[in-house]
Amino acid sequence: MDQSVALSVDSGQTPTPPSDPAPQPAPPSDTTPPPPAPAPAPAPAPAPAPAPAPAPEDETPGQTPGQTDDSSSAQSPSNPLVITAGVIGVLTALAAAFGAVAHFFPNLINNVLRQLRLPRF
Structure with missing residues (x-):
């Protein structure tokens, strides 16, 4: 491989001829590569959607507009099934x-029971 061969570059630049002026054979005309396709332009990013407007809060009669009831800020579940399920979940x-x-630390339990002077398991 004495001869240096110029390679085609996809970046759109023309290849530089080799520094050695040695004669190069002409490529066959039926095997010439097609010109590189131009790169597609990037699509512009879509504009972000505006945030929805906040819903107006319910006002009870007798309140001035814009004033809210302080007791509604700390809502507690009033359904007895929700309360019962919460208690069962915590227990x-x-x-x-x-x-x-x-199970994993039986010695810890026995030491606590020894300190409390309760019968061991």
């Missing part, structure tokens, strides 16, 4: 935590 989580500690 289940506490039982699971205590069960995990008792």
